[in-house]
Amino acid sequence: MEKIKVLVVGLGPIGQAVCKHIFTKDSLEIIGALDIYPELEGRDLGEVCGVNDKNVFVKSKASELPLAEAQVAVITTTSSFRNLVGHIRPFIENGISIVTTCEEASYPWVSFPDISKDLNYMLVSNNCSMLSTGVNPGFLMDYLPNVMSGISESVESVEVHRFQNALKRRLPFQMKIGSGLTEEDFQAKVKAGEIKHMGLKESAWIIAKGMKLKVSRIDELIQPILATQELKTENFNIEKAMVVGIDQTAIGLDSNGMIGVKLHFRASLVEPDDIDRIMISGKPNITTQIEGGVHGDGATIAIVVNSIAGVCEAKPGLKTVLDFAQIRYAN
Secondary structure (H helix, E strand, O other): OOOEEEEEEOOOHHHHHHHHHHHOOOOEEEEEEEOOOHHHOOOEHHHHOOOOOOOOEEEOOHHHOOOOOOOEEEEOOOOOHHHHHOOOHHHHHOOOEEEEOOHHHOOOOOOOHHHHHHHHHHHHHOOOEEEEOOOOOOOOOOHHHHHHHHHOOEEEEEEEEEEEEHHHOOHHHHHHOOOOOOHHHHHHHHHOOOOOOOOHHHHHHHHHHHHOOOOOEEEEEEEEEEOOOOEEOOOOEEOOOOEEEEEEEEEEEOOOOOEEEEEEEEEEOOOOOOEEEEEEEEEOOEEEEEEOOOOHHHHHHHHHHHHHHHHHHOOOEEEOHHHOOOOOOOO
């Protein structure tokens, strides 16, 4: 079996974990790696990832990668669609398809219509495709509800809840949800776009478009979760009324103000249980809940790697998870 030749762009915690997972796959081979941090340049990728040397050395420029040989680039560098598009031209021009964890790219057609149109044209012209995926957005709060609606005779509305105990997550996640901030600082960072769960609005559009619900706009609300008493964790000393997490909703409304989609994401240092719950109102009413929730990092790594083969086989263009009949485990 001929292996799919992969480039990995971005060697933070997720990028390194993606590499380690790819190393276990018989069907995939990493032939190049890219990261902007000077201390990683020239180091063996295996050594960077804490495994045996792989004879693949980290580069700092895309032009130094074996672009002519690669089929797919896995990119885990940014949440911003604009930033992503600004850095992927060398891969597309070499006909390299892309799998990325960029949340805003999971459904960019509404927020970035012109950029999306231009990017799609570039991908088609170079006979390659691009997919943004992960656990959320990319699966739990968008793809999975669409799959579950397959047994529905009719759907009136969809509601999805994802609640997470942030103490189980890495420090960057705890900081991303505002842990340890004052309420005033939290609100300022929300206003500046520095604190939010990225991709919630995109997930709502994926549900609305996938099920053809009559959603004309999506509103987001972001609120802090405040400590009711002092809290000391490994990373924070939090006083009463300081921020311990985030409560965020994305609500899809029709032209009459009726709710068609509601997504509720809540993560905090005091959240008692991890829960993923999907509720579809229609015929029949459907409720499913994953007790203990799904671990975000592990699931993201798995779905990114499991998507590589499908993106290689896909028709050229800018894709969403709606374009794939089934993203499944692949060895």
